[in-house]
Amino acid sequence: MSAMNNHCDPLELLLSRLQGVKKHGERHVACCPAHDDKSPSLSLSRGEDGRVLLHCHAGCETRDVLAAVGLELKDLFPDNLSREQRQQYRREQLEKERHFERLVIGAGNGSLAKGADLSDEDVARMALAQERIERLDRQLAEPAKPEPPRVEPERPCWGVYEGWVLNEKGARLKPGVYWHGYRRTKEDEEAELSDDSERPLRDDWIATPVFVMARTLNSDDGTEGRLLRLVAQGGDKEWVLPMEVFGGSGEDARRSLFAMGAVIAPRQRSRFMEYLLDQQPRQTLATTSRPGWHESGVFVLPHRTLGGDGVRYQTAGRAPNLYAARGELAQWQSRVATQCLGNPVLTLAIGCALAGPLLNLVGVNGGGVHLVGDSSSGKSLAQLLGASVWGDPGVFAASWDMTKGGLEIEAASRNDTLLS
Incomplete structure (x- = not known):
């Protein structure tokens, strides 16, 4: 969690964690915690909107400076700044860092143009500057993430959200089912609060949406x-x-x-x-x-x-999905149906499967076709081809080795279609 609370001034919070702080008018300088800083190289000031402006003259990135003292980028802002203002500040910081790294490369190239030799340390610093510029360019090119919608539930109540939302206080709530209420405090026990807005909110996550x-x-x-x-x-x-x-x-x-x-x-x-x-x-x-x-x-x-x-x-329980679909109709027509042309037994099997839904429309009772023949004459293939009209043949095709009660269950599950 952020180290900053609702009543803490962001500049005072940051200054309290730095060493060698000195004030010069409206500006402060301090030792940068992100590198071995012998003399103050970190400049800090307050923007017009209350946010903290900081810059390390040695080239340290803002996030590294904050991480070194246990803070985050959001800790530089007062609570009243909008998300758009915070995003604009982040962009300004990235552009400022990129400008500084370009100055480093420009200074090195200027020295080379004058015929000066660069030390290994200077060459390494220029290479680091180029890496930082490329990374900053990628960050600046990233589209800004839209702010989640804000909700104001009529507490106490239930709430269900498909995506992230913000509650009345700006706290982020992940997708799910919530119970929106209030936390009980000692003040609640001693006296009833007159205004619910003064009570701490309670958002209990119950389940996924x-x-x-x-x-x-x-x-x-x-x-x-x-x-x-x-x-x-x-x-x-x-x-x-x-x-x-x-x-x-x-x-x-x-x-x-x-x-x-x-x-x-x-x-x-x-x-x-x-x-x-x-x-x-x-x-x-x-x-x-x-x-x-x-x-x-x-x-x-x-x-x-x-x-x-x-x-x-409405399923009566957990059962295999007999009517699973796979692929497209055109694929079944070209790879299955057309291959049956000229074979009366296979054509009959597909015709029986397609006739199931039509019987009710024309007022005809259902019937059956019994295929009789020697082994390997195509009876099982006909059964599987007919079943392929409605689902996976390996699942939809039923075994006829069953009791009368089992047959009734199988028939009911294939009502108006095909029992093969």
């Missing part, structure tokens, strides 16, 4: 849930949280969220569940645990809804 987007109503059994949107390193993800999890500790729900990339603070797990329960989204969406055609007219898949955005698939 998790937004409660909508209330969900399962059209299969009428149960309720909440549609969550997670912002994780792997990208945004959606998950329907059953409300029944709040009847217990919520451990299963948190385990599922962790599996999707969410991070919840170990000591805030109960408060995270409290956050989810407190949210009252206005939007209501339908959910179903069965893929295929929904009563609303859309076609539902585990990670995609075709024909509308008002229905979500």
